[in-house]
Amino acid sequence: MTTFVDFRSVRQSVPIGRVLDHYEIRLRRVGGEILRGSCPLPTHTSEKSKYSFTVNVVLNVWACHSVSCMSVRGGKAGGDVLDLVALMEDCSVREAASKLREWFPIIPARIGANLPVVHPDEDTCTKGDKEQGTDLLANKPLPSVLSPIDQTHPYFRKRGLTLETIETFGVGYFQGAGVMAGRIVIPIHNERGELVAYAGRSIDGREPRYRLPAGFRRSLELFNLNRVTAQEVIVVEGFFDCMKVWQSLNPFVVALMGCAMSHRQEELLVRRFKRVTLLLDGDEPGRRAAERIASRLVRHLFVRIIELPFGKQPDQFSSEDLRVLLL
Numbered sequence: 384m385t386t387f388v389d390f391r392s393v394r395q396s397v398p399i400g401r402v403l404d405h406y407e408i409r410l411r412r413v414g415g416e417i418l419r420g421s422c423p424l425p426t427h428t429s430e431k432s433k434y435s436f437t438v439n440v441v442l443n444v445w446a447c448h449s450v451s452c453m454s455v456r457g458g459k460a461g462g463d464v465l466d467l468v469a470l471m472e473d474c475s476v477r478e479a480a481s482k483l484r485e486w487f488p489i490i491p492a493r494i495g496a497n498l499p500v501v502h503p504d505e506d507t508c509t510k511g512d513k514e515q516g517t518d519l520l521a522n523k524p525l526p527s528v529l530s531p532i533d534q535t536h537p538y539f540r541k542r543g544l545t546l547e548t549i550e551t552f553g554v555g556y557f558q559g560a561g562v563m564a565g566r567i568v569i570p571i572h573n574e575r576g577e578l579v580a581y582a583g584r585s586i587d588g589r590e591p592r593y594r595l596p597a598g599f600r601r602s603l604e605l606f607n608l609n610r611v612t613a614q615e616v617i618v619v620e621g622f623f624d625c626m627k628v629w630q631s632l633n634p635f636v637v638a639l640m641g642c643a644m645s646h647r648q649e650e651l652l653v654r655r656f657k658r659v660t661l662l663l664d665g666d667e668p669g670r671r672a673a674e675r676i677a678s679r680l681v682r683h684l685f686v687r688i689i690e691l692p693f694g695k696q697p698d699q700f701s702s703e704d705l706r707v708l709l710l
């Protein structure tokens with residue numbers, strides 16, 4: 384019998400919901416992917432922290448922010464399924480992995496059954512956080528910016544971007560070394576305006592067309608949200624759509640960075656805006672996405688869909704045409 388335990392596969396393939404069921408831990412759903420309730424850990428002694436236990440079923444992580452509970456656990460706010468079982472069983476993480484393999488047959492293809500993308504991040508829960516639950520839902524700010532970048536690269540002219548747009552969005556052709564070398568780099572900020580990632584657009588046909596850093600969760604951000612101050616907003620799919628719409632004197636625009644709207648993105652839109660205009664690509668996925676997104680948003684705010692001619696996307700229009708389209 385092998386004693387080797389593949390931690391990673393156990394971590395990723397056992398949905399935390401099944402571990403909660405195993406222990407008959409009942410939590411309440413408080414947002415799309417967030418469950419909350421009383422902390423079931425043996426380290427929890429506080430009578431006051433009633434709803435301190437939070438689970439993110441998509442990220443497959445948990446946290447309890449009770450100060451006393453955390454201090455017994457070495458100051459850690461939370462962890463993954465292995466940490467949870469290790470605490471519940473008072474055993475090592477290795478033993479926890481063996482137990483999980485015993486309890487649940489592991490089928491790697493069914494990561495987080497029915498759930499969208501799962502990106503377990505080793506660091507997600509290892510740090511304390513004053514604000515309850517926020518460490519389950521955050522991309523970490525980057526410590527530095529990419530440089531040198533060339534903001535006069537001919538690619539921008541080809542895409543119809545003006546220098547003002549290029550400078551406002553901080554995009555440029557990256558001249559340094561590394562995975563973003565030779566790509567157009569696009570800074571992505573969180574809601575508070577902190578730089579959390581760069582998207583790297585290939586300009587010589589190299590795949591992937593867009594490169595995003597490992598561990599970055601696109602579903603947690605809306606591109607350009609930090610610059611939007613109005614109560615109404617235009618929602619597009621891509622970075623260049625967003626920059627082109629911004630340039631057409633419609634500064635209040637955000638990009639989903641894809642054609643799906645995550646629960647977190649929905650929450651951001653509902654919280655910040657009263658009126659949303661959906662301007663997705665004029666293709667089958669774009670049109671279907673617009674319908675689906677509208678049906679979710681319409682419960683909370685005013686939604687308008689602008690349908691583009693088939694085969695067209697916003698960044699292919701001139702500023703004048705976009706102004707007319709968005710009137």
Ligand SMILES: [Zn+2]
Nearest residue numbers: 422427447452
């Ligand atoms: Zn606790």
